[in-house]
Amino acid sequence: MKKNNEPESMGIQLEQIISKAEEMELLYETELQSVHPAYRKSARNLVHYLALRSFNLTGLQQDLRYHDLPDLTGIEGHVMRSLNANLNIIRKLLDSTTPSVPKKGISIKQSEKALRRNTGALFGNKPNKRSTRIMVTLPSESAESYPLVSKLLKRGMNSARINCAHDDETRWAAMIENIRRGEKSHNRSCKIMMDLGGPKLRTGAMEPGPQVQRFKPQRDTLGNVIQPAKIWIAPPDIQPPDHEVDAIIPVRHEFADKMKKGNFITFTDSRGKECRIDIVRKQGQGRWGECSDSVYLTTGTELILHKVREKNKEKSLVGELLPFEQFITLDTGDRLLLHSSPIPGNPAAYGQNGELLKPAHISCTLPEIFQFVQPGQPVFMDDGRIEGMVQRVNSGEMEILITHASEKGSKLKSDKGINFPETDIVLSGLTSKDLKDLEFVGRHADAVNLSFVNTPQDVKDLQAKLAGLGSEAGIVLKIETRKGFSNLPGLLLQAMQTHPIGIMVARGDLAIEAGWENFAYIQEEILRIGQAAHIPVIWATQVLETLSKKGVPTRSEITDAALSQRAECVMLNKGPYIGKTLKTLNKILIKTQKHQKKQSAMLPRLMDNNELKLIYNEQEVLADES
Numbered sequence: 001m002k003k004n005n006e007p008e009s010m011g012i013q014l015e016q017i018i019s020k021a022e023e024m025e026l027l028y029e030t031e032l033q034s035v036h037p038a039y040r041k042s043a044r045n046l047v048h049y050l051a052l053r054s055f056n057l058t059g060l061q062q063d064l065r066y067h068d069l070p071d072l073t074g075i076e077g078h079v080m081r082s083l084n085a086n087l088n089i090i091r092k093l094l095d096s097t098t099p100s101v102p103k104k105g106i107s108i109k110q111s112e113k114a115l116r117r118n119t120g121a122l123f124g125n126k127p128n129k130r131s132t133r134i135m136v137t138l139p140s141e142s143a144e145s146y147p148l149v150s151k152l153l154k155r156g157m158n159s160a161r162i163n164c165a166h167d168d169e170t171r172w173a174a175m176i177e178n179i180r181r182g183e184k185s186h187n188r189s190c191k192i193m194m195d196l197g198g199p200k201l202r203t204g205a206m207e208p209g210p211q212v213q214r215f216k217p218q219r220d221t222l223g224n225v226i227q228p229a230k231i232w233i234a235p236p237d238i239q240p241p242d243h244e245v246d247a248i249i250p251v252r253h254e255f256a257d258k259m260k261k262g263n264f265i266t267f268t269d270s271r272g273k274e275c276r277i278d279i280v281r282k283q284g285q286g287r288w289g290e291c292s293d294s295v296y297l298t299t300g301t302e303l304i305l306h307k308v309r310e311k312n313k314e315k316s317l318v319g320e321l322l323p324f325e326q327f328i329t330l331d332t333g334d335r336l337l338l339h340s341s342p343i344p345g346n347p348a349a350y351g352q353n354g355e356l357l358k359p360a361h362i363s364c365t366l367p368e369i370f371q372f373v374q375p376g377q378p379v380f381m382d383d384g385r386i387e388g389m390v391q392r393v394n395s396g397e398m399e400i401l402i403t404h405a406s407e408k409g410s411k412l413k414s415d416k417g418i419n420f421p422e423t424d425i426v427l428s429g430l431t432s433k434d435l436k437d438l439e440f441v442g443r444h445a446d447a448v449n450l451s452f453v454n455t456p457q458d459v460k461d462l463q464a465k466l467a468g469l470g471s472e473a474g475i476v477l478k479i480e481t482r483k484g485f486s487n488l489p490g491l492l493l494q495a496m497q498t499h500p501i502g503i504m505v506a507r508g509d510l511a512i513e514a515g516w517e518n519f520a521y522i523q524e525e526i527l528r529i530g531q532a533a534h535i536p537v538i539w540a541t542q543v544l545e546t547l548s549k550k551g552v553p554t555r556s557e558i559t560d561a562a563l564s565q566r567a568e569c570v571m572l573n574k575g576p577y578i579g580k581t582l583k584t585l586n587k588i589l590i591k592t593q594k595h596q597k598k599q600s601a602m603l604p605r606l607m608d609n610n611e612l613k614l615i616y617n618e619q620e621v622l623a624d625e626s
Contacts, residue, residue: 006063011090013060018083018101021051028493035496038121041106042114042534043496048079048105049532050489067093074600076531077115080105114534119568121500122447122474122536123159124189130589132565133158135193135538136582139574140167141241143174144284146181151579153182156586159191161449161571164437165200176444191446193476196434198451199427201418203381204363207344209324212270215247216294225292231277233259234286236319241283244549244576247295250319251303258305258314259287266304267318270296297321328360329409330386330402335359336412338398340367345414364418370395372425378403382416384512421482421513429458435465442471449476449504454483456494463498474500476538480509485522492533503530504571507541527566531598536568544585548575553584561585565592566599 024047025032035043057072064071069089075082084101091098106114120126123133136157142149152160160179162172172194179190218227229247232240236250259265265277277289299321305314328347330336337359345362370393373379379388379400387404429452430438441448442465450462459475466473475498477484477491484491488503495501505526511519530537544561547553561584564570570589572581595602 007067007090007093010060010063010067010069011087011094013055014083014087014090017052017055018080018087020054021048021080021083024048024051031493035493036499038118038499039496039533041110042118043493045077045079045106045111046489046492046529046533048083049076049529052079052083074598076528077111077534078106078108079532081107111534115531115536115568118500118534119536122191122476122502123569124191127156127158130586131593132567132589133569134582134585134589135159135161135540135569135571136578137161137163137572137574138175139241139578140171140239141284142178143167143171145241146178148579149175149178150182150185152582153179153186153188153190155579155582157190157582159193159446159569161193161195162445163195163197164434164441165195165197169440172440173444192444193447193449194437194441194445195449195478196437196441196451197431198429198434198453198478199366199431200452201364201366201369201420203345203412203414203416203418204339204342204365205344206326206328206362206414207346209326211299211321212324213247213249213297213321214295214324215291215297217292228278228290228292229295231289231291232286233265233277233279233289234284238285240286247291247297248322249289249297249303250321251316252319253285255303255305255314255316256285256287258307260307264306265289266306267297267301269301270298325413327411327413328362330360330405330412331409332402332405334402334405335391336388336400336402337361338400338418339363340370340396340398360412362412362414366427368427369420369423369425370398373398373420373423377420377422380419380421380512381412382410383508384419384516386410386412417509417512419509419512421515424483427452427454428461429453429455430461430465438465438469442466442469442473445473447474447476447500447502449478451478451506452480452484453477453491454481455487456490459491459494463494466498474498474502476502476504478504478506479526480506480513482510482513485510485514485526488526488529492529492535496533496535502536502538502569504538504540505567507539527599530568538569538571539564539567540571541573543570543572544581545573545575547584548573548577548581551577551580558588561588562592562596565589565596 025044028047032043032047061071070086081103084104088100091100134156136152138160162175176192179192183190215229217225217229220226230245231247231249232245233249233251234256235253240248259279261279261281263279267275269275275291275293275295277291279287279289281288297318299318301318303316303318328345339361342363346360348356348360349358351357373390373393375390375392377390379390386402388400388402391399391401429450448462450458453459462475475495477495479485479488503526505523507523510522514522527537543564544553544557546557570585572578572585575581594604
């Protein structure tokens with residue numbers, strides 16, 4: 001049985017929270033006075049939210065529910081007003097002669113308006129049929145393919161993301177030019193978001209292998225070809241678009257120009273095997289081919305082009321091939337040496353009797369981390385596929401014991417991510433490349449996505465650089481590390497000196513850094529903090545990734561895409577089926593917003609059988625399109 005004085009106890013607890021919120025306002029007064037005028041009320045509400053979450057509220061929430069009172073769920077955007085409202089209700093229940101607390105803080109309606117305003121400032125006008133924006137990572141081919149950019153805009157892209165870790169200023173400018181052209185053609189705006197690479201820790205180069213292209217088709221269990229190998233054939237200076245490609249064959253410009261759809265190429269590979277590539281389509285100055293043979297192709301191999309209905313044959317030689325990309329195979333229990341100097345990596349060397357002569361070794365792209373890593377700390381490589389434990393470390397070399405790899409061994413290649421989740425790595429958020437890229441980004445981007453932001457000083461440094469360039473670009477904080485998440489309130493208060501700003505939940509690195517078991521909780525907390533500050537959040541990384549890369553979504557991806565509607569923006573990565581993916585996500589977001597608004601479930605009228613049949617039919621059409 002509940003105690004008679006329970007409402008009084010709830011009132012006391014609410015008074016304590018309100019008092020703490022007022023104290024924290026005074027504590028953060030300097031920061032609150034420094035924020036952009038558009039964020040004054042929002043920053044104050046963020047501080048109130050931090051005060052609220054400094055208490056364990058589970059018991060109070062339960063007591064409030066048992067008394068049929070609002071239980072503090074969903075008050076992130078209007079903390080003080082909701083606390084005061086609850087306190088006034090409890091005082092009425094107690095017949096208290098204490099006067100009602102005046103309405104303080106931002107109201108529910110005002111908080112929703114503030115979030116909409118800030119979202120519009122960062123991402124532009126709201127689309128007609130949905131409130132959640134869609135950001136698309138532009139593939140390299142968008143620099144030369146206006147039709148691709150036009151299709152993305154037509155299918156619902158609201159902002160375009162350009163990753164400065166890829167391509168160069170010439171191609172970035174071409175991408176932006178196509179976006180601006182598309183804006184005029186489709187009479188809709190599209191914001192340009194540019195990612196600074198940041199201090200990304202990756203594996204270094206491997207020792208070059210032989211100059212050979214190895215490729216093969218996909219076969220079923222009976223050996224029948226179910227998917228030919230995809231081949232890009234083009235002059236050496238023409239790189240393939242951002243599609244999955246099994247091999248790249250460089251040829252002379254004149255030879256590539258003579259290839260037409262329906263032609264085929266024959267050649268003899270390094271094993272003396274007769275092989276054939278069918279030309280299936282043209283793209284720019286390159287050609288796409290399909291091959292149903294297993295091939296070992298070397299530099300200088302003679303290619304014979306056969307033309308349909310023509311007797312003459314064109315001949316050419318395979319140009320200089322890139323060396324075969326070597327890799328290190330790691331099993332649980334193996335040891336890997338990580339170098340601070342750029343020594344080319346090599347697999348482990350074994351003697352005739354299987355004894356280890358030399359362990360596998362590879363370098364890393366950020367030698368500065370060696371001063372922070374300690375023995376006994378975990379390390380994750382290649383998006384967490386390989387796990388290890390640091391055994392010893394000095395200024396030039398680190399020994400890692402592999403604690404988890406796949407049963408058949410995990411392949412570690414160059415340019416794969418490395419994470420030290422329990423290591424306090426103190427590095428500036430801006431690299432020398434970032435500073436150079438900022439000269440272009442500051443002139444052309446609507447917002448700068450700051451990678452691996454960890455401290456308020458990282459944000460302050462970027463703000464100073466942008467001010468020095470005379471740039472009014474907004475800032476998006478990419479939360480990719482455990483430290484970045486822990487410091488998020490401070491990061492926001494510093495970032496709020498700029499308008500507009502946003503938060504990106506970079507779920508790939510963050511999941512590894514935080515631990516898979518903690519990631520779902522951390523993702524929810526970032527959404528709540530963003531709502532408390534009335535700052536738009538971008539739901540990023542691996543959204544409908546299988547659909548984008550292979551053309552067919554998984555069930556879990558569809559669920560994830562539906563959940564993403566709680567953020568103000570969803571980011572799609574590039575892939576061969578990005579057009580279909582964008583169209584699918586657009587439909588999912590439109591349908592989901594009828595049932596979900598931020599963290600709150602909406603309750604539209606239940607559908608009858610005829611309406612449900614229409615939904616099922618639409619889903620079948622959607623599956624066919626994908």
